[in-house]
Amino acid sequence: MRRSIQDIYENGSEFLRTFGAFQLFFLRILRYSPGILFSRFDLVVKQVYNTGALSLVIIMVCGFFVGAVLALQAYSNMSMFNAEDWTGVAAAFALVKELGPVLTAILFAGRAGTALTSEIGLMKATDQLSAMEMMAVNPVRRVLVPRFLGGVIAMPLLAAIFSGIGLFGAHLVGVELFQVDVGSFWQQIQLTLEMDDVNEGIIKSCVFGVAASLIAVWEGYNAVPTAEGVGRATTRTVVITAIAILVFDFMITAALI
Amino acid sequence: MTDHTENLIEVRDLTFSRGHRKIFDHLNLTIKRGEVTALMGPSGTGKTTLLRLITRQLIPEQGAIYIEGIDIATLSQAELYLLRQRFGMLFQNGALLTDLSVFENVAFPLLEHTKLSRRLISHIVLTKLHAVGLRGAADMMPAELSGGMARRVALARAMVMDPDILIYDEPFVGLDPISLGVIVRLVRRMNDALGITSIVVSHDVEEIATVADRSFLIADGKVAASGSPDELRTANSELVRQFMHGMADGPVAFHYAAPDYEEQLLGRENE
Numbered sequence: 086m087r088r089s090i091q092d093i094y095e096n097g098s099e100f101l102r103t104f105g106a107f108q109l110f111f112l113r114i115l116r117y118s119p120g121i122l123f124s125r126f127d128l129v130v131k132q133v134y135n136t137g138a139l140s141l142v143i144i145m146v147c148g149f150f151v152g153a154v155l156a157l158q159a160y161s162n163m164s165m166f167n168a169e170d171w172t173g174v175a176a177a178f179a180l181v182k183e184l185g186p187v188l189t190a191i192l193f194a195g196r197a198g199t200a201l202t203s204e205i206g207l208m209k210a211t212d213q214l215s216a217m218e219m220m221a222v223n224p225v226r227r228v229l230v231p232r233f234l235g236g237v238i239a240m241p242l243l244a245a246i247f248s249g250i251g252l253f254g255a256h257l258v259g260v261e262l263f264q265v266d267v268g269s270f271w272q273q274i275q276l277t278l279e280m281d282d283v284n285e286g287i288i289k290s291c292v293f294g295v296a297a298s299l300i301a302v303w304e305g306y307n308a309v310p311t312a313e314g315v316g317r318a319t320t321r322t323v324v325i326t327a328i329a330i331l332v333f334d335f336m337i338t339a340a341l342i
Numbered sequence: 343m344t345d346h347t348e349n350l351i352e353v354r355d356l357t358f359s360r361g362h363r364k365i366f367d368h369l370n371l372t373i374k375r376g377e378v379t380a381l382m383g384p385s386g387t388g389k390t391t392l393l394r395l396i397t398r399q400l401i402p403e404q405g406a407i408y409i410e411g412i413d414i415a416t417l418s419q420a421e422l423y424l425l426r427q428r429f430g431m432l433f434q435n436g437a438l439l440t441d442l443s444v445f446e447n448v449a450f451p452l453l454e455h456t457k458l459s460r461r462l463i464s465h466i467v468l469t470k471l472h473a474v475g476l477r478g479a480a481d482m483m484p485a486e487l488s489g490g491m492a493r494r495v496a497l498a499r500a501m502v503m504d505p506d507i508l509i510y511d512e513p514f515v516g517l518d519p520i521s522l523g524v525i526v527r528l529v530r531r532m533n534d535a536l537g538i539t540s541i542v543v544s545h546d547v548e549e550i551a552t553v554a555d556r557s558f559l560i561a562d563g564k565v566a567a568s569g570s571p572d573e574l575r576t577a578n579s580e581l582v583r584q585f586m587h588g589m590a591d592g593p594v595a596f597h598y599a600a601p602d603y604e605e606q607l608l609g610r611e612n613e
Binding site for chain 1: 397399424429435438450454499
């Protein structure tokens, strides 16, 4: 009994220490971000390419099929009430407000987040970060901040592309496959979907961008510098990011309703 | 009073542990300006750790390290980075930035710390690469280099800012005999021609003898012996003799501490 209380105390203390260190790390990243954004934008552009452009294929393919499936489900349910024209609306709402930002963030964690963590972890394991320190170059500023900003910028763009391609998939299923009137399909979306709904999606993808990028660079920077350590850090990136995204999604949705 | 014009780096009463293992126990040594100083010792005695302490990548538990009379533990990050611009360090594994080409790796400190024109930077980088025989590899990526080539590129990068203090962590490992000869001569020539101070960590007793002015043999967390390579070679101490002549028997055990061999073998069989 005494032993388990001690274990709980030690684990709790460790969690609080890590959480505190994570917050300080976030403040350090924020402190260096304006300088990098304005003086070394070339580094940020390179990372937008690495995290964003290189994730385009997976985002577009997944977006297309998610939109197509949503249209299938919506059509089969709406047609029971002769409301097939609303197929597009159902798909658009689900994509823009929820699935676009959430699935993009989870796919981002799996593709770009893991790449960031393993890259930074391996840089640490092969003394590249120490070499930078010895060259009087701050590795947090030079390596971590551009990667963080690249992810933050790329996420809303990827989420927008995911939703756009998803709507295209929904159009193909609804209009081309089930012959829903093309005018009704798009007019219903235009009349029903409001700017607030789009803003909700934008806010979510921005918050998810910060969370996913921050977790990825944190895990890489704090990885145990061995092959096993980097592997574990990479796995943690995916797990923690997925949980964080769903928790934040709930909190933002609750706040905006 | 200590003479800071002659003594560049002073390590005083340095104590440092990793976990429960004490690496240094009140270690003292002085590195003189303008000399090539060798740090030698059996594996695991903390030579690389000492380099990391001297460059404040690690902080001592007790004691202090003075560079030109300044306790480096008291420096702010900005002051530390200013000091580090005077250092060049060759890491054991080269530590080249893998997303940059050979040319970009060597140019990296210049691009980060100077406002020199691209043309001048290109001249400096190609000169340094030529010195290590790798001007022709300027466009290659680190993954395309052999271990020895990567270390030579890292050496070019370490000296590209014309540092006051050059630190080499095992510079002779993995080099073929031709490259080894060139690098040994380069270490000595750079030190003398540029008036810099060099610190070399190496196990290679023969090569060190040709390049070092002064050697420190570190064992059991302390300086076991110091002096010129010739003085160490003729020293009476059993430990020094064992290390300098590579003898298996002596105070430094070849085997890591272990239970009785027979007992352990039989114990495993019975499991």
